[in-house]
Amino acid sequence: MSQGEFLITHTQGRKIIECRNLWKIFGKRPAEALKAAQAANVCKHEVLERFGCVIGVADASFTVREQEVFCIMGLSGSGKSTIVRHINRLIEPTAGLVIVSGQDVMSLTDRALRELRARKIGMVFQHVALWPHKSIAQNVSFPMEIQGKDMATAAGAAEEALSRVGLSGWGQRYPDELSGGMQQRVGLARAMAADPEILLMDEPFSALDPLIRRDLQNEFLRLSRETLKTTVFITHDLEEAMRIGHRIAVMKDGRIEQIGTPEDIVLRPETDYVARFVSSISTLKFLTALEILRQGEVAGDMPIRGPRTPLPELLAVLTAGASHVVIQDGDGVLGRVGAAEVISALQTDLKRG
Amino acid sequence: MDILLNPFHHFTIPFGYWAANFIGLVVDRSRDTLIAAKFPVHVFLEAIRDFLLSVPPSLGLLVVTAAGYLLGGVRLAALGFFCLVGVGLIGMWSDAMMTLAIVLVAVVISVIIGLPLGILAARSETLYRLMRPVLDLMQATPSFVFLVPVVMLFGIGDAPGVIVTCLFAIAPLIRLTNLGIRQVRADLVEAARAFGASELRVLYDIQLPLARPTILAGLNQTVLSSLSMAVVASMISVAGLGRVVLEGIGRLDFGRATVGGLGIVLTAILVDRYVQGLGAVRPQLARGSA
Numbered sequence: 082m083s084q085g086e087f088l089i090t091h092t093q094g095r096k097i098i099e100c101r102n103l104w105k106i107f108g109k110r111p112a113e114a115l116k117a118a119q120a121a122n123v124c125k126h127e128v129l130e131r132f133g134c135v136i137g138v139a140d141a142s143f144t145v146r147e148q149e150v151f152c153i154m155g156l157s158g159s160g161k162s163t164i165v166r167h168i169n170r171l172i173e174p175t176a177g178l179v180i181v182s183g184q185d186v187m188s189l190t191d192r193a194l195r196e197l198r199a200r201k202i203g204m205v206f207q208h209v210a211l212w213p214h215k216s217i218a219q220n221v222s223f224p225m226e227i228q229g230k231d232m233a234t235a236a237g238a239a240e241e242a243l244s245r246v247g248l249s250g251w252g253q254r255y256p257d258e259l260s261g262g263m264q265q266r267v268g269l270a271r272a273m274a275a276d277p278e279i280l281l282m283d284e285p286f287s288a289l290d291p292l293i294r295r296d297l298q299n300e301f302l303r304l305s306r307e308t309l310k311t312t313v314f315i316t317h318d319l320e321e322a323m324r325i326g327h328r329i330a331v332m333k334d335g336r337i338e339q340i341g342t343p344e345d346i347v348l349r350p351e352t353d354y355v356a357r358f359v360s361s362i363s364t365l366k367f368l369t370a371l372e373i374l375r376q377g378e379v380a381g382d383m384p385i386r387g388p389r390t391p392l393p394e395l396l397a398v399l400t401a402g403a404s405h406v407v408i409q410d411g412d413g414v415l416g417r418v419g420a421a422e423v424i425s426a427l428q429t430d431l432k433r434g
Numbered sequence: 435m436d437i438l439l440n441p442f443h444h445f446t447i448p449f450g451y452w453a454a455n456f457i458g459l460v461v462d463r464s465r466d467t468l469i470a471a472k473f474p475v476h477v478f479l480e481a482i483r484d485f486l487l488s489v490p491p492s493l494g495l496l497v498v499t500a501a502g503y504l505l506g507g508v509r510l511a512a513l514g515f516f517c518l519v520g521v522g523l524i525g526m527w528s529d530a531m532m533t534l535a536i537v538l539v540a541v542v543i544s545v546i547i548g549l550p551l552g553i554l555a556a557r558s559e560t561l562y563r564l565m566r567p568v569l570d571l572m573q574a575t576p577s578f579v580f581l582v583p584v585v586m587l588f589g590i591g592d593a594p595g596v597i598v599t600c601l602f603a604i605a606p607l608i609r610l611t612n613l614g615i616r617q618v619r620a621d622l623v624e625a626a627r628a629f630g631a632s633e634l635r636v637l638y639d640i641q642l643p644l645a646r647p648t649i650l651a652g653l654n655q656t657v658l659s660s661l662s663m664a665v666v667a668s669m670i671s672v673a674g675l676g677r678v679v680l681e682g683i684g685r686l687d688f689g690r691a692t693v694g695g696l697g698i699v700l701t702a703i704l705v706d707r708y709v710q711g712l713g714a715v716r717p718q719l720a721r722g723s724a
Binding site: 169170195196197198199200202203204206207208211213214223224227228271281332 | 621622624625626627628629630631632635640643644709
């Protein structure tokens with residue numbers, strides 16, 4: 082399923098995770114700092130100077146719908162890991178609302194919160210966080226033990242989860258006998274073994290070698306398509322976010338700068354920061370006829386395509402022998418895409434970065 | 435002029451008098467509590483001592499050697515065997531058993547009190563800040579000084595000997611339990627919480643197993659301190675190897691003092707090696723504390 086299709090089928094899906102005006106301020110006087118930061122757009126450094134407080138998350142709002150993969154991207158210290166920990170309340174917000182599966186997580190009792198964490202949410206960590214004193218099988222079955230499932234069921238589900246990440250038969254080993262990539266596969270298996278509704282991925286692949294990272298991204302995409310879990314995926318790597326996310330939130334200094342599809346972020350950045358961030362990314366993968374076309378003469382016997390046709394498809398038509406493609410929306414002709422238009426799009430793209 | 439150069443010749447405070455009055459007051463007020471506190475220690479000690487003394491030495495040798503084999507293989511078994519045979523051959527068997535009984539009871543009490551305190555200290559910054567100066571003081575104070583308050587409050591004898599041994603030996607266990615739990619990687623604890631584990635579950639399933647090597651290092655120190663205090667406590671009329679040395683020195687009977695001393699050294703080596711062996715039983719448990 083391409084990202085475009087996803088948006089058509091799922092923008093109306095059930096809301097699974099919703100954060101509204103979320104603030105997290107670390108330090109000894111969060112209440113005062115919050116007031117100041119909310120009232121006058123006081124910047125991060127000023128809050129630190131005046132109140133000795135650090136803003137982790139500032140006024141963040143977003144919604145993740147059923148089966149969506151939502152990436153939160155930002156550099157280190159931008160607050161992305163802090164945000165994701167609000168979803169299962171590993172961190173308490175200073176202000177704002179977090180709703181998961183229709184429940185306000187701040188209103189939950191300890192017991193209900195533990196239920197939510199155990200049954201509905203699986204989490205994968207940057208440094209894997211496998212328990213070194215437990216075998217691989219024990220690590221993976223831990224979430225089910227917490228749920229009170231009997232040993233046989235837990236062991237069976239753990240073995241199944243391990244085989245899904247290609248590690249069947251490794252259950253009796255210990256984490257330090259596995260390579261970094263294998264360990265993170267176990268991390269994935271552990272998060273998915275109890276079949277939770279939601280996956281929280283906190284920079285799961287950023288500590289891995291580039292090649293292994295690529296492997297695991299593909300593995301994750303495959304699993305994600307098979308299991309269709311609602312996912313919040315944290316990363317500092319723009320390309321990873323582009324590959325994995327249906328939508329991306331770009332963060333800076335605790336604020337969400339922009340939320341949009343990979344295409345939105347690359348083609349239509351809303352702030353200077355986002356524009357600078359994506360300036361090194363090639364737009365070619367995201368360009369559609371609408372961005373490339375020009376007004377001009379069109380011949381009646383040339384192939385016709387819609388305005389959302391992606392560039393690769395246009396290229397295929399052109400290389401098949403047509404001198405240009407007519408871009409038409411319903412009955413109205415919008416323009417043409419021929420060799421000249423494609424070349425000009427290429428030139429614009431090469432000038433980026 | 436002399437008053438400036440030598441002020442303490444003219445001014446002293448009657449601190450000893452105050453202390454005696456204060457202690458007298460405390461003891462009067464809380465005699466029942468003190469006796470009640472001493473009683474279970476006394477019962478426990480008698481039971482352990484009677485048990486150890488009732489074991490025939492050859493059976494004791496067998497058990498200790500077998501335990502040594504399980505804890506650390508042939509070498510530890512041989513070491514345990516020879517130490518204990520040495521103790522028996524110099525005629526110190528029953529004195530050694532008495533000292534071991536005191537050490538054992540003191541260590542059990544230290545663990546019962548010290549482990550939870552260490553766990554609490556690891557969870558509460560405030561509590562740790564309050565406990566730290568007390569622990570520093572306890573570890574800086576020479577063993578001899580501990581005898582003073584204990585004798586005043588609990589009198590002399592074997593049960594006060596156990597109490598003073600606990601007081602002297604408990605600090606490293608509390609400190610290293612606290613340290614061991616704090617050193618467990620934060621993300622390992624966070625991961626357990628993220629999967630819905632309760633705080634109790636996190637403690638016994640994640641933190642304590644990962645802190646085990648550090649806690650055992652603390653236990654080792656506690657055991658060795660207990661042994662040294664159990665010897666010093668002979669001054670408040672505690673039976674065992676220490677008393678042999680004390681009597682030997684008192685009567686200028688150097689043979690007897692040396693025998694007692696050798697008995698202490700052999701017992702100490704045995705106890706130290708065995709407790710260290712305890713730390714290495716299941717090596718995979720030693721993996722991955724921070």
